[in-house]
Amino acid sequence: MGGNEQKYINEAFAENWIAPLGPNVNGFEKDLEEYLGQDSHVACVSSGTGAIHLALDIAGVTRDDEVLCQTFTFCGSSHPITYMGATPVFIDSEEDTWNMSPVYLEEAIKEGIEKGKKPKAVIAVHLYGMPAKIDEIEAICKKYNVFLIEDAAEALGSSYKGQKCGTFGDLSILSFNGNKIITTSGGGALVCRNKETKDKAIFLATQARDAAPHYQHSQIGYNYRMSNIVAGIGRGQMEVLDEHVALRRKNNKFYKELFSDIDGIKLFSEPDTNFYSNHWLSAIVCEKSDNQQIIEKLRLFLHNFNIESRPLWKPMHLQPVYIGSKFYGNETANKIFSKGLCLPSGSNLTDSERNRIGNAVRTYFS
Ligand SMILES: *Cc1c(COP(=O)(O)O)cnc(C)c1O
Numbered sequence: 001m002g003g004n005e006q007k008y009i010n011e012a013f014a015e016n017w018i019a020p021l022g023p024n025v026n027g028f029e030k031d032l033e034e035y036l037g038q039d040s041h042v043a044c045v046s047s048g049t050g051a052i053h054l055a056l057d058i059a060g061v062t063r064d065d066e067v068l069c070q071t072f073t074f075c076g077s078s079h080p081i082t083y084m085g086a087t088p089v090f091i092d093s094e095e096d097t098w099n100m101s102p103v104y105l106e107e108a109i110k111e112g113i114e115k116g117k118k119p120k121a122v123i124a125v126h127l128y129g130m131p132a133k134i135d136e137i138e139a140i141c142k143k144y145n146v147f148l149i150e151d152a153a154e155a156l157g158s159s160y161k162g163q164k165c166g167t168f169g170d171l172s173i174l175s176f177n178g179n180k181i182i183t184t185s186g187g188g189a190l191v192c193r194n195k196e197t198k199d200k201a202i203f204l205a206t207q208a209r210d211a212a213p214h215y216q217h218s219q220i221g222y223n224y225r226m227s228n229i230v231a232g233i234g235r236g237q238m239e240v241l242d243e244h245v246a247l248r249r250k251n252n253k254f255y256k257e258l259f260s261d262i263d264g265i266k267l268f269s270e271p272d273t274n275f276y277s278n279h280w281l282s283a284i285v286c287e288k289s290d291n292q293q294i295i296e297k298l299r300l301f302l303h304n305f306n307i308e309s310r311p312l313w314k315p316m317h318l319q320p321v322y323i324g325s326k327f328y329g330n331e332t333a334n335k336i337f338s339k340g341l342c343l344p345s346g347s348n349l350t351d352s353e354r355n356r357i358g359n360a361v362r363t364y365f366s
């Protein structure tokens with residue numbers, strides 16, 4: 001927390017705005033719109049997963065549609081496809097960014113069209129804050145006229161070719177869950193390209209109530225709007241977002257130096273200067289032949305020093321719940337998953353904690 005979160009919450013109590021609307025919700029949305037630029041229109045909701053659910057609804061996804069989703073992600077990207085009664089089709093990653101491979105994306109769209117079932121939407125992710133090759137992905141979606149949802153849940157503060165993540169595609173989503181770069185304890189947002197879409201998102205997020213004095217509904221809506229209390233936390237967090245990005249990037253720089261002289265270990269890094277990652281999480285991969293054992297032993301070794309590290313996201317096409325789903329790729333995400341590890345990356349890591357991690361890592365590899 002930055003400090004001012006409490007002030008905004010107190011204002012909500014003082015004015016009795018204890019509701020899923022109010023000055024903090026409007027203020028947080030305005031702060032995000034100004035931060036993202038690109039004439040963004042933001043609708044705050046109760047979670048990132050809920051934001052994806054609404055995005056799919058706005059995209060017109062219905063029962064039996066197919067939606068193409070990056071396989072290397074957190075389940076919040078893909079579960080809403082099933083909420084819609086639609087079918088997820090998973091797309092592999094490419095080596096440079098660990099994100100959606102434009103090659104396999106195009107192959108999946110082309111094959112869908114040939115079979116008479118053009119995919120209804122694409123969900124592309126910026127994993128661990130690393131921007132995807134979003135211009136190539138956008139160009140493919142435009143070429144075949146497929147709706148693009150940008151999952152920027154992990155990438156607030158990242159940018160690609162100078163444009164902020166959260167402003168690409170037809171709709172973007174953000175998350176303010178407890179583990180994200182800024183948090184409202186739980187929350188999310190839809191970033192829309194125009195006011196009509198924002199209004200539609202808010203309409204759907206507040207039970208799709210028609211304009212009538214009584215409660216009238218012509219379609220099914222959701223109870224997904226963000227609370228005015230939670231939005232107060234968000235307003236305070238916006239004041240420290242740049243600082244959090246700087247701290248995460250400082251952690252990444254520390255790991256870059258730490259692993260620079262450790263043979264066979266590669267820090268997940270920006271491919272070139274077009275990519276600017278918030279480095280939400282710093283991660284490594286082991287390039288040795290017995291990489292899987294080395295990485296798991298490192299995880300357990302760090303655990304013995306009371307240092308938590310975690311495996312990467314397990315690709316969705318390998319999850320028990322998605323067994324049998326269609327998949328386009330060559331198991332690149334799976335290979336990265338089996339040789340990778342997420343390292344302590346919190347915005348509140350201290351110098352002495354970084355030293356402790358450094359000593360443990362050097363001891364392990366010596
Ligand atoms: C966190 C996350 C989500 C979901 O956000 P919640 O706010 O936790 O529902 C979606 N996609 C990705 C990639 C995430 O990391």
